[in-house]
Amino acid sequence: MNGIGRLDIKQLRVLSALLKLKNVSHVAQKMGLTQQAISEQLRKLRDLFDDRLFIRQGNTMLPTPKALALELSINQILSQLDALLVPSQFSPQSYQGVFTISATDYAIAALLPQLLAITRREAPGLKLIVRDFASDNVNQLISAGELDLLISFVEFIPDNLVYDTLFEEQHICIAGAHAPSSSQPLSLSEVASRPQLVVSASRANLRGSHDRWFADKGYKRNIVMSVPGFSSVPDLLNTTDLIAFYPSRLLPNSKVKQLEIEVLPPPFKVIAAWHPRSNNSDIHQWLIAQLQRI
The missing domain is CATH 1.10.10.10 (Winged helix-like DNA-binding domain superfamily/Winged helix DNA-binding domain)
Incomplete structure (x- = not known):
């Protein structure tokens, strides 16, 4: 040599x-x-x-x-x-780059307005691209580097990704704003029998996230319509006799009202997920911290 x-x-x-x-x-x-x-x-x-x-x-x-x-x-x-070997000091104010987020329409409505307000104020050089959440190929996209962060629910995240729980959310039962009111909480039997709208983000079918919960209690839901996202639900309920389970953070909404029921379904986790190669990424950790602040 x-x-x-x-x-x-x-x-x-x-x-x-x-x-x-x-x-x-x-x-x-x-x-x-x-x-x-x-x-x-x-x-x-x-x-x-x-x-x-x-x-x-x-x-x-x-x-x-x-x-x-x-x-x-x-x-x-x-x-x-x-x-x-000296750790670089990350500064959101001086960061320049593009970050791609894949999010459900729930996350877009519940989290991204506040996140954008923070990034515009504290990281003005950061540009965000938000894509619809496609559960069928999300693993392929994030492995290829086409996505940086996912905001979704645990059941939609591949096992090989790392995730952090942002908060727990609760579905509540809602109906159109002009639906008749009840003086007593509705029983699960009454709720199950009513015509329902469900959000099927991952598959286009007449199945909802609480089907098993109802089945375990001995009830079959009367699902008559499914939509791919939450944004259209208030408009659809406001013109029909349908009811739906809807995330509490998307309320209040003048087009719908809450129905009192005897017991609520279990809460669910809203998470941020990323590829393990980004574990030490300063911009990932900063953005996740901001999401947890919201």
Whole structure:
């Protein structure tokens, strides 16, 4: 091996220390090595640079002109290497970049307006692209680097992704604003029998997220319509006799009202998910922290 391939960082540090301390024993003590090890490194350096580099005069090692000429370059190289190990200080205000988020329409309505207000104020150089949530190919997209962050529900996230829970949400039962009111909470039997609208974000079918919960209690829901997202639900309920389970954070809405029922379905988690390769990404962690603030 010739040239630069024969030079390693330890040798550069030995040469820099000798130029500074001009004493083999002092260098050995500073670097935690033996004097013999320092002398061996110096032998290799002399061979590499084809120069004596240092001439012993008593206990002092006097640098040759060649060694003095190398000093500035060596110190710059070592300084740059040391800088690689210093954690960079992330500053949202100075960040410049594009970040792509895939989100359900629920997340777009419940979280993104507040997130955008924060990013415009605290990270003006950050540009956001928001895509519809496509559960069928989300893993492929995020693995290919086409998505940076997912905001969705646990059941829609592939097992190989990392996620953090932002908060727990609760579905409540709603009907159109002009629907008849009841003086008593509706029983689950009454709720199950009423014509219902469900949101089927992942599949176009007449199935809802609480079907199993009803079935476990011995009821089959009367589902008559499904839509792909939450945004159209208030308009549809306001003109029909349908009821629906709707996320509490999207209320109040003047087109619908809450129906009191004897027991609510279990709450669900809203999460932010990302690829493991982004675990140490400053912009990912900052954005997730902002989502948790909202």
